[in-house]
Amino acid sequence: MATWNKGIFLNRNRYLLVALAGALALCLGPAFLDSYWLKFVSFLIISLIIACSWNLIGGYCGYFSFGHGLFFGIGAYTIAVAVLRFNVNPYAGMLLGGLVSAALALVMSPMLRLKGFNFALTTLALLEATKVIFPKWEFTRGMKSWDLGWSFPPLMSDTRYYLLLVLVFFLMLASHIVFLSSRLGFATAALKEDELMARGIGVNTMLTRVCAFVLSAFWVGVTGAIYAPMITYISSQAIFSLSWSVKPIIVSIFGGIGTLTGPILGGAILIFIDQLLWERFLEYHTLIYGVLLVAIVMFLPDGLLSHYDRVTSMFRRYPPAQEAKESHASAS
Amino acid sequence: MLLRVDKVSISFGGARILSDVSFNVGASGVKGLIGPNGAGKTSLFNIITGFYRADGGNVSLSGKDLTCLRPHVVVRKGVARTFQKPSLAWHLTVFENVLLGSMNNRGLGLVVRRSRLKEWTEKCLHMCGVPPERWQEPMGRAGVLLVKKVEFARAISLSPMLILLDEICSGLSHDETDEMLDLLREYGDRNRCGVLFVEHDLRAVQKICRDVVVLDFGVVIYDGDIRGAFSDRRVVEAYIGGADA
Numbered sequence: 001m002a003t004w005n006k007g008i009f010l011n012r013n014r015y016l017l018v019a020l021a022g023a024l025a026l027c028l029g030p031a032f033l034d035s036y037w038l039k040f041v042s043f044l045i046i047s048l049i050i051a052c053s054w055n056l057i058g059g060y061c062g063y064f065s066f067g068h069g070l071f072f073g074i075g076a077y078t079i080a081v082a083v084l085r086f087n088v089n090p091y092a093g094m095l096l097g098g099l100v101s102a103a104l105a106l107v108m109s110p111m112l113r114l115k116g117f118n119f120a121l122t123t124l125a126l127l128e129a130t131k132v133i134f135p136k137w138e139f140t141r142g143m144k145s146w147d148l149g150w151s152f153p154p155l156m157s158d159t160r161y162y163l164l165l166v167l168v169f170f171l172m173l174a175s176h177i178v179f180l181s182s183r184l185g186f187a188t189a190a191l192k193e194d195e196l197m198a199r200g201i202g203v204n205t206m207l208t209r210v211c212a213f214v215l216s217a218f219w220v221g222v223t224g225a226i227y228a229p230m231i232t233y234i235s236s237q238a239i240f241s242l243s244w245s246v247k248p249i250i251v252s253i254f255g256g257i258g259t260l261t262g263p264i265l266g267g268a269i270l271i272f273i274d275q276l277l278w279e280r281f282l283e284y285h286t287l288i289y290g291v292l293l294v295a296i297v298m299f300l301p302d303g304l305l306s307h308y309d310r311v312t313s314m315f316r317r318y319p320p321a322q323e324a325k326e327s328h329a330s331a332s
Numbered sequence: 333m334l335l336r337v338d339k340v341s342i343s344f345g346g347a348r349i350l351s352d353v354s355f356n357v358g359a360s361g362v363k364g365l366i367g368p369n370g371a372g373k374t375s376l377f378n379i380i381t382g383f384y385r386a387d388g389g390n391v392s393l394s395g396k397d398l399t400c401l402r403p404h405v406v407v408r409k410g411v412a413r414t415f416q417k418p419s420l421a422w423h424l425t426v427f428e429n430v431l432l433g434s435m436n437n438r439g440l441g442l443v444v445r446r447s448r449l450k451e452w453t454e455k456c457l458h459m460c461g462v463p464p465e466r467w468q469e470p471m472g473r474a475g476v477l478l479v480k481k482v483e484f485a486r487a488i489s490l491s492p493m494l495i496l497l498d499e500i501c502s503g504l505s506h507d508e509t510d511e512m513l514d515l516l517r518e519y520g521d522r523n524r525c526g527v528l529f530v531e532h533d534l535r536a537v538q539k540i541c542r543d544v545v546v547l548d549f550g551v552v553i554y555d556g557d558i559r560g561a562f563s564d565r566r567v568v569e570a571y572i573g574g575a576d577a
Binding site for chain 1: 381383402404412413419420424431
């Protein structure tokens with residue numbers, strides 16, 4: 001009989017319960033963590049939200065976006081303008097950050113007709129273009145050659161930022177679980193496997209991609225809007241940095257691309273390793289981190305979860321899908 | 333009349349692939365679409381299902397115009413297809429591949445209950461003679477007959493009015509072909525569904541089709557009873573060459 005908890009058929013209620021339990025456990029953080037670690041876990045959650053959101057379009061739909069830093073920056077700038085210029089409530093500003101990013105993703109959606117490197121390069125080009133536009137735009141406090149940036153007064157305590165991020169993390173996961181267990185989730189599974197097949201069985205491939213892209217951009221925008229007041233100062237060069245786009249890709253690949261738990265696992269491990277290296281080998285930490293990444297890509301090209309799959313497959317009747325596909329290819 | 337193809341033409345670059353192709357397919361029974369390699373059979377399938385846009389002509393299903401609709405809309409109108417080169421999700425299981433089709437069956441409701449979806453998928457697999465012990469088999473490990481059955485099961489999971497089968501028997505042995513044809517016949521008898529059947533194996537065509545359309549260089553050279561097709565001079569010439577060839 002069919003196994004409903006594996007493959008494309010997500011057990012929605014079970015995943016939602018696990019996500020809720022995880023979020024409740026994270027809520028205990030302020031009781032056990034000092035301010036340094038509380039801030040560290042807050043930044044970790046930010047990275048995880050961006051990675052999971054990127055994974056929705058990059059991992060599930062197979063559209064590698066190198067421009068997710070754009071949505072992060074737009075979210076940050078939206079709250080800056082809304083709160084500091086128009087005195088909007090900070091929470092409303094955070095929601096607005098997500099909505100503006102989602103709207104931008106919708107405007108960018110014709111780009112989803114592009115495929116592979118063309119899509120990746122176009123998103124990267126847009127990110128770089130934004131870096132040029134914002135310092136020249138007076139509305140965002142641009143001064144033609146550089147920008148003044150935005151300084152935030154303290155809006156809330158670190159603990160409240162932390163709890164807010166935990167809430168957003170849970171809501172993001174819940175929205176992904178609902179999305180992936182819906183008709184659109186099945187459509188992404190078909191789309192990822194073979195676009196021709198997906199169209200042949202009645203999947204509206206464009207609508208599927210647009211929905212995934214917009215949902216992905218929304219949560220990255222909300223996160224950017226929380227991040228900006230949390231670090232109290234933003235400038236276009238820092239907030240639109242390429243690292244906000246590249247890191248989620250690295251952690252998703254490391255954990256297991258196109259899986260719900262892969263980016264969380266990958267992000268948690270990689271960011272802890274990065275932190276430990278930074279603490280102990282400050283001067284060489286980037287070098288060691290880089291070598292480590294190369295080793296990971298070489299020895300675990302399909303991510304940590306694929307390794308787990310390989311081990312558990314020894315106890316199953318059929319080998320994991322990748323091996324199955326390879327065996328089919330060699331047979332034909 | 334279920335499907336009406338009326339003066340459909342298409343060119344790629346300077347090459348005319350189909351010229352004023354016209355024929356009809358009834359609401360039940362299997363109609364063959366045959367012709368030598370390069371006759372334009374798959375191109376015609378791609379036009380009917382919205383993958384290609386015809387330069388001219390019309391395609392309609394039960395009187396509703398299908399011309400220029402996108403593939404997913406054509407599927408919702410009631411047309412399912414299989415591909416010449418099997419197009420399946422090789423990473424997924426046999427069951428999940430058919431499930432992908434069931435999920436797009438709007439007849440099951442806009443918001444489908446999982447139990448309903450599961451029942452329907454199981455029913456489709458049973459109808460195609462796939463035993464339950466093979467449902468969890470990875471698609472990449474499946475043999476040719478199972479691949480063809482899954483393709484057919486996925487097509488019928490959409491509850492279509494018309495199925496376009498593109499070389500569903502290719503790569504099968506005689507016995508396997510007969511098994512596949514029995515499945516088609518049984519499904520056709522139980523469900524009122526038209527089938528357009530592209531096949532190079534003329535033995536299979538003779539066994540299952542009552543009517544046949546023969547294409548040669550993008551032109552219809554015969555449309556009628558299967559018994560008359562192989563005594564038609566133009567059909568014979570198309571397959572084995574003319575007297576001056």
